[in-house]
Amino acid sequence: MIRQSDKSNLKKFGNRIKEIRQAKKLSLRQLSYACDIDNSKISKIEKGQINITFTTILQLARALEIEPSELLLASFE
Amino acid sequence: MIRQSDKSNLKKFGNRIKEIRQAKKLSLRQLSYACDIDNSKISKIEKGQINITFTTILQLARALEIEPSELLLASFE
């Protein structure tokens, strides 16, 4: 049921989040504080372990000070 | 718990989907067939009634032949 392409895309998305977070020199806990999402959850997102919702994407974008659309800039399958 | 801004953003996203679908002259059922998502669900998405996941966003983008990032082009709160 869980498609392989989905897993791949989730990982790409997670990597993107991680890159941006690190570029801003934020720790998981700092980002966690900024977007009110548990740090362990962000860790899972970055690892592509969870399929986050639209609103969570927006929360991350806000905290990372980036346009939501920018977060989806990746070559998804 | 359900934030007002979330509802607003979900509606904006839904409207965007609807606009693109209509611009392509697709009915809910046609789009449903193209992305393998039940037409009633798409209706709810367009109405901003559900908070869809990342993978669902990608499914819609694929079916609408648009970049995922383009789907998030809106002035979210």
Added chain:
DNA sequence: ATAATTGCGGTCTAAAAAGGCCGCATTTGT
């Protein structure tokens, strides 16, 4: 007038996200 299509809401189950907390090994800083 009749038939077909369309948008949409409701219902149900199973799966998964949300939200939150804890602990710990490793890394980093003092």
Added chain:
DNA sequence: ACAAATGCGGCCTTTTTAGACCGCAATTAT
């Protein structure tokens, strides 16, 4: 050497999505 910070995984409960199907009023086409 010690203390603090960090990434990360596990666990738990509640809430919600996913996925699928049905029915119907209203619109559109024949």
